Amino acid sequence: MKIAVCVKQVPDTWAEKKLRDSDSRLDRESADGVLNELDEYAVEQALQLVEAAGGEVVIVTMGPERAGETLRKAISMGADAGIHIVDDNLGGSDAVATSAVLAKALSGREFDLILFGSESTDARMSVIPAMVAERLDLPQVTFAQKVDINGSELTVERVTEYGFDLLSAQLPAVVSVVEKINEPRYPSFKGIMAAKKKPVEILTVADLGLEPSVVGASGAWSEVADFAARPPKAAGVVVTDEGDGGVKIADFLTSQKII
Amino acid sequence: MTDVLVLAEHHDSDIKRITLELITGARALGNPVVLWLGTGCTDDTVATLGNYGATKVLVADSDAVNNHPVAPGAEIVASLIDSLSPVAVLVASTADGKEVAARAAIKSNCGIITDAVEIAADSTVTQSVFGGSTVVHSRVTKGTPIITVRPNAIPASPQPFAAVREDIAVSISAGAQRVTVKDRTVVAKGARPELTEAEVVVSGGRGVGGPEGFGVIETLADSLNAAVGASRAATDAGWYPHQFQVGQTGKTVSPQLYIANGISGAIQHRAGMQTSKVVVVVNKDPEAPIFELADYGVVGDLFAVVPQLAEEITKRK
Ligand SMILES: Cc1cc2nc3c(=O)[nH]c(=O)nc-3n(C[C@H](O)[C@H](O)[C@H](O)COP(=O)(O)OP(=O)(O)OC[C@H]3O[C@@H](n4cnc5c(N)ncnc54)[C@H](O)[C@@H]3O)c2cc1C
Numbered sequence: 001m002k003i004a005v006c007v008k009q010v011p012d013t014w015a016e017k018k019l020r021d022s023d024s025r026l027d028r029e030s031a032d033g034v035l036n037e038l039d040e041y042a043v044e045q046a047l048q049l050v051e052a053a054g055g056e057v058v059i060v061t062m063g064p065e066r067a068g069e070t071l072r073k074a075i076s077m078g079a080d081a082g083i084h085i086v087d088d089n090l091g092g093s094d095a096v097a098t099s100a101v102l103a104k105a106l107s108g109r110e111f112d113l114i115l116f117g118s119e120s121t122d123a124r125m126s127v128i129p130a131m132v133a134e135r136l137d138l139p140q141v142t143f144a145q146k147v148d149i150n151g152s153e154l155t156v157e158r159v160t161e162y163g164f165d166l167l168s169a170q171l172p173a174v175v176s177v178v179e180k181i182n183e184p185r186y187p188s189f190k191g192i193m194a195a196k197k198k199p200v201e202i203l204t205v206a207d208l209g210l211e212p213s214v215v216g217a218s219g220a221w222s223e224v225a226d227f228a229a230r231p232p233k234a235a236g237v238v239v240t241d242e243g244d245g246g247v248k249i250a251d252f253l254t255s256q257k258i259i
Numbered sequence: 260m261t262d263v264l265v266l267a268e269h270h271d272s273d274i275k276r277i278t279l280e281l282i283t284g285a286r287a288l289g290n291p292v293v294l295w296l297g298t299g300c301t302d303d304t305v306a307t308l309g310n311y312g313a314t315k316v317l318v319a320d321s322d323a324v325n326n327h328p329v330a331p332g333a334e335i336v337a338s339l340i341d342s343l344s345p346v347a348v349l350v351a352s353t354a355d356g357k358e359v360a361a362r363a364a365i366k367s368n369c370g371i372i373t374d375a376v377e378i379a380a381d382s383t384v385t386q387s388v389f390g391g392s393t394v395v396h397s398r399v400t401k402g403t404p405i406i407t408v409r410p411n412a413i414p415a416s417p418q419p420f421a422a423v424r425e426d427i428a429v430s431i432s433a434g435a436q437r438v439t440v441k442d443r444t445v446v447a448k449g450a451r452p453e454l455t456e457a458e459v460v461v462s463g464g465r466g467v468g469g470p471e472g473f474g475v476i477e478t479l480a481d482s483l484n485a486a487v488g489a490s491r492a493a494t495d496a497g498w499y500p501h502q503f504q505v506g507q508t509g510k511t512v513s514p515q516l517y518i519a520n521g522i523s524g525a526i527q528h529r530a531g532m533q534t535s536k537v538v539v540v541v542n543k544d545p546e547a548p549i550f551e552l553a554d555y556g557v558v559g560d561l562f563a564v565v566p567q568l569a570e571e572i573t574k575r576k
Contacts, residue, residue: 127361221370221401241559246567
């Protein structure tokens with residue numbers, strides 16, 4: 001089985017996120033870039049499937065030069081190879097443009113399964129898996145809390161607003177996983193050393209055969225008009241319970257006209 | 260005036276409040292035309308949707324829609340973008356809603372913006388990002404704007420119209436029917452308000468100590484007619500069902516009042532509740548990061564503070 005896992009470099013989870021005044025884009029330089037933590041579950045799932053049934057795991061990322069570190073980090077969990085799409089023209093891509101690039105990079109490589117995390121912690125849109133499935137004309141089974149593969153038969157528990165649905169489809173397919181699905185492994189020392197030697201294909205927009213006009217800001221179908229930092233919330237009142245903590249909260253709620 | 264297409268969010272005949280919020284928001288842009296996918300659309304439903312200003316309710320109820328997730332809905336939305344030429348398409352920011360919107364966007368060559376909290380008459384969208392620290396105005400620059408809207412952001416207000424029902428037959432491609440629903444598991448939701456719709460959410464975390472500890476949380480919730488939420492520590496431990504998890508990988512809530520009890524305030528938890536209007540915290544550790552978000556906080560044992568609060572609220576009503 002040949003599995004692709006798409007991952008994203010995002011600003012460190014605890015870092016303060018800001019938009020740049022110059023171009024209204026997320027300021028990625030000011031914070032450490034890390035592997036989007038929800039993607040770790042997708043990598044883990046791929047490794048488990050390949051460990052059970054044999055095959056190959058390829059990590060795919062689109063991002064600036066330094067996203068290469070994130071790609072290696074994901075490979076060091078135990079994957080076999082990487083694809084890094086890096087090009088100055090890619091900056092400012094929205095979800096539509098990003099999905100165009102990923103779909104192009106994934107197509108024609110005969111992946112049986114294309115895995116994603118359920119969202120990125122910076123943009124939080126959760127739409128890339130659906131868009132990639134649409135572009136590649138593949139079945140889409142997202143928000144999986146359980147994935148079973150039997151031959152070419154895929155069975156997934158998809159988390160819904162109300163519980164979960166049991167879904168079935170034939171491979172190849174696009175799947176996104178939620179964090180309930182597994183416990184991602186830490187890269188071992190051996191894995192980290194091995195990752196340095198795993199093949200990583202570096203691709204530009206031209207290599208993919210895409211026009212520069214369909215990616216980056218020019219290929220985006222939406223734009224930020226303006227933005228503003230919301231003034232930080234005034235510090236609240238914190239009191240220590242002296243036997244009347246509950247009454248004090250009730251007083252506060254009354255003062256706020258909530259009760 | 261032109262039409263605005265609104266995709267109804269519903270569970271069988273149960274109309275989610277976000278649907279009424281979407282219709283309310285749509286009125287500023289044009290005539291709200293509701294698309295109802297699947298079962299459950301009754302005369303009452305049509306009347307309720309009309310009461311908020313829906314002019315038409317288009318019903319697409321077929322096996323193709325009911326047995327296959329997302330892709331059929333996207334085909335129907337795309338075909339309506341084509342035939343109705345709406346000024347915008349409004350969808351709920353739920354997992355299904357966003358995915359139907361995303362696939363329709365690609366099919367129809369239309370831009371998409373997710374998680375709107377406000378939509379201006381010219382379809383400019385307001386988003387609240389990075390945990391509410393930044394307000395962004397954005398717009399779609401290609402095709403019909405497809406906008407997904409967060410629950411509890413646009414207050415629903417009635418504006419009665421005699422909506423008419425129209426059943427539509429859209430043929431769904433075989434490709435859109437490749438994923439089949441074999442079974443649906445619905446976790447009983449109980450009598451409390453829906454988590455993402457509730458005006459008040461009362462949450463418990465690891466500090467609650469076990470499943471029985473959620474008793475005091477539920478009692479407080481009921482005194483406020485609130486929904487109950489939980490941190491991942493509590494849902495992972497099996498103390499409370501996963502459906503009630505608030506946070507990055509749970510539900511995003513934006514109530515008038517959020518009461519966090521025995522929750523430390525990890526970044527992943529904050530991601531789901533940071534835009535709550537008023538935050539009250541009960542935690543025995545004065546250093547807990549959740550106090551940074553508190554409008555009012557009490558350092559203390561939740562088992563003393565929470566029952567007293569519930570009693571006090573009941574007394575004052
Ligand atoms: C990929 C990923 C996704 C995640 N998604 C989510 C998510 O969606 N939602 C989420 O919540 N978390 C999520 N987490 C987990 C998150 O990082 C935290 O581990 C979790 O939120 C901690 O839950 P907690 O605050 O209840 O527990 P703890 O951090 O253990 O805090 C318990 C708090 O209770 C207080 N306490 C203890 N006893 C009492 C008492 N008797 N009275 C008063 N206070 C008391 C303690 O002082 C402490 O502050 C995610 C993590 C990862 C890695």
